Amino acid sequence: MYTGRSLVVAVSIGMIALVLLGKLFLIQVTDDSYLRKAERNAIQRVVDHPYRGLVYDRNNSLMVFNDPVFDLMVIPKEFELEDTTRFCDLFGIEKQVLIDGFNAAKNYSWVKPSPLIKQISKEEFGRVQDFLIDYRGLFVMTRSVRAYPQSAASNALGYIGEINASQLNRDSTRYYVQGDYVGLSGIESYYEPELRGRKGVKYKLVNVRGIEKGAFKNGDLDTLSLPGENLQATIDLDLQVYGEKLMQGKRGSVVAIEPKTGEILTMISAPVYDPNILTGARFGENYQSLNMDPEKPLFNRPIMAMYPPGSIFKIVQSLIGMQEGILTPNTTYPCNRALVNCHNHPSPVNLFGAIRNSCNPYYHQAFRQVINQEVSSNTYEDTQIGLDKWRESVMKFGLGSQLGIDMHGEKGGSIPSSELYDRIYGKGRWKYSTIYSLSIGQGEMLVTPLQMANLAAIFANKGYYYTPHLIRAIDGDPSRIPEKFKTKRDTGIDTDHFDLIQDAMAAALSGTAARAIMKDITIAGKTGTAQNPAGEDHSVFIAFAPKEDPKIAIAVYVENAGWGGRAAASTASLLIEKYLTGEINRPELEEYVLQGEFIY
Template sequence: MNEGRKDIIQVLVILIALVFLIKLFAIQVLDNKYEKLADSNAILRQVDYPVRGLIYDRNGKLLVYNTPEYDLQVIYKEIKNLDSAEFCKVFRLTREELRTAFKELKKKKEYSRVKLTTFLTKLSNDDFARIQDRLDDFDGFYIQARSTRSYTTSAFANALGYVSEISKNQLGKDSTRVYKQGDYIGQSGIEAYYEKYLSGQRGVRYKMRDVDGIDKGSFKDGELDTVSIPGQNLTTTIDLDLQLYGEFLMQGKSGSIVAIEPATGEILAFVSGPSYDPNMLSGKYYSANFKFISSDTSKPLFNRPLMAQYRPGSIFKIAQAMVALQEGVITPETRVVCNRSIINCHGAHSNEDLRGAITHSCNPYFHNVLRRMLNKGKVNDPFEDTRIGLDEWSKHIRSFGFGSPLGIDLPNEKSGLVPNSNFYDRAYGGRPWKFSNIYSIAIGEGENLVVPLQMANFAATVANRGYFYTPHLVKSIGDGGKPLPQYLDKHYTTIDTSYFIVAVDAMQNVVQGGTGQYRASLKDIIVCGKTGTVENNPPMADHSVFIAFAPRDNPKIAVSVYVEDAGQGARAAASIASLIIEKYLLGATQRKHIEDYVLRGDFL
């Protein structure tokens, strides 16, 4: 019995010894945490933040650059006899702010008494100049140099986006594990979309210190140091002069201007109104300014060119015409009586062919055209016949880029809506529906939704006679580079190229003798355009809409303009679009009276 107990005790002793040996091995060999803790007093690890890439306009004008910024970091264990009153005086803090800073320090995930942890952020050049000679008075505190974004202009803010500290939620989703708490990251716009190109790669330096914390030079002669790699510069497609002019015209208005070069899909102007000064979302006062801008009821952070969804209105009649020609239900010579008892219309016309119907924006004509497309008599059941026709129509309309995101190089692009049979099945809850229930989509009303970017792209597609390049804002990544490969591909519609000449003729007629003749016509330049007046919720005025391209042959610019609550498309939107075209092609307007009319804003 005693021998058995002795054996059991020996086994237990051996097992306990093994456990201690394994733990000791793990601590000394496998886990370098304790080694780091031991070395932290002798070796200081300092991050070398990379310079973020610069951003230019298409003509080489600088838009976004970097200015120095500093963080104050601390190793808590090294703080000795801190004179809090003097510290507050040097760093311009109240005692309460200092106490709060220490409380927040200890809450940080990365906090350690023996490691550098960020204490204060966003110190400016002026702050640094004031404190650098006093820093030695406060043991344990160190300066970390970095940079923040600055802007040469107040324009283009909604597309450029802004940079701020990475959030905990973003850190949790970062599969690359590149970012650390306190790092800056693009939060919206180009800054977010091209983050991996702009951000560069951080470096690190290791410094030796003696027991008093005095710098003794590089650890191992810099053998373990890595150099930061700057981010790549971006050249945008934007013409800054045109962008500034567009924002000038949109002052005091809500809406958007999108101008595209049809031959490339490069966006020349991208105006969202109202907007904000991008310098407000940079530097020390970012948080306060962001709260202020976010609470503005006019929604300056709302990127209208790609997030606002409107009914397309009468400009959609051009797409309807192209689809009807492709489906063979009409010819360019088809005439339809303007029967206003079926659907309301306007203007002095009565029995137009297709070109005339587009020129005069005849609602009964396109009501008739859509009925022909949706009810071809493929089956006897009118409900099923409409379903079949609608899905064929939807396929063609989607080929223009409607109903789904185009793929612009910005986040948060909306898709708009092109209804199909599944959509109406859900909308009617399984009850039957037919043409008479949905005919308002014939004139761009009803369930149709588009974003302004899609309408500018549509104008470019007509200008190209049937194809488009995906609209994009960056034409070169790196010095002498190219855009992303997806922006070099042509996208063809399902419509035969020969039919687009009808649309081009009609859009020319709109400007020369139709609804756009008074404010969209330019001397010596053939402008092709289409007005639209988009229904709004009463008692608000309708939205003013206009799309155009110019010149007719070898077009250089395609434009869409939306001005909210401004009434007829022939007024506000047509005026602004023609001024944008004039500015881009001629360098300035020759029609000061139209510019003055736009700036007055008296459209109703």
């Protein structure tokens, strides 16, 4: 017989037993969360990183490929090290680097692998691979870095690097994790979604000590990685290499465009650097060195540098004046040097002569007629109205805003408005005499070399352009390039006005850039000298050729090289010859450019 006390104890024990049995039933039968946690503890998830897509030039020459590197992975619980000095000597690292790497791995997990030494080159791996058997808890994971058969087009191609915290936070797709590599500049960045491919995953069974015991569920849950899509660039690699040779020892930029398509044939930012140095384990060290270089090789001059266009802008002024009906081929002005300085040439000149001789006083007077059309009896108000109307016309030439190239970081330049001068001088306190320097491409006007090359393409096409771009096909399909690169953009200038412009540009070379003249190919060009208050002026030249059927439009800026008819025109002429004929038959001109003694 149970007493009252013993009955209570027996009932309590029974209830506890029932509760425990119920809980076990729930855990083992109805609730699989513990099973999943147990499986996770016994499963090693290994990401299979895809190969990035390759990049070819317009003639299918390989520009960028993948080179294997090896990450040395460590499982902290398994790793034992008796001779630290020998290990560090073997792998070529400092003791503190080893300690920091191992501590980071421990903080991540005692039983899961994480990188101990990243990006061991295939040469280094070949040297140390036989010694890995001496160290428990280490294994190798293969990855890849970019490699370049020709050390060219570094700023156009860009580079990849490890993703940072801010980029991870902006990744709405949740594709990336810490340690992944991502395009950081150039084509690599803009076309990251196409180039990166798709990750694969393998699940491996491991015991409590982290030792692999085979595939989880016979590999049924594994997924294969998919390589990135290949890109065909618009760049002509041979032309790019030759252009970089010509720009050695100089600062500046070269941009050449196929006028009928907007495809960029070459994009050079000088000084150049070897893109191979921004790959592999020394990326950080080399990047810091380039970033601190006073010559700024990482500064992408074709799309970021901004200069006054100088005399080249006189062609735009001519076209706007003709479209407005203010200028005609017979409009004549004297070369009045009391208005603005000029060089020696016959006077007076008509519009053709003004372009051919680059007459500054002509454009001083012509621009006044464009701006002050006596729309208002108030001179200040009349100038404001005229300037803003003129600005609208100028911006149709792709100036004053980003063109929209397939690269990040493009600058838009500056075409001044009445609002700018109101801020500088005060509303109603400025007039034509304040802004006349705009007439010859100086003053507050700024353009990029890319925009100047695009101007050359507009003059070649007689009034239209396609947005300049660096990619002509994605995975072999030309139709997949963004639609904006296939959209024709009109400047609003009648085609007829360009006949005089092209003829005058061809004639101009004999007066201002005789070195650029070729024997069998007619080049239409315009020199410029961009003022530089910090030193020697910049040498500028734009051109297109052949004049009868343009296949290349080009802009060259050589900083601190003086007159445009020397450095810039000579460089452009050689590149035109190289592209159109495939060879150079003017060795004396080539030697002149390579020596670079332009201002003596």
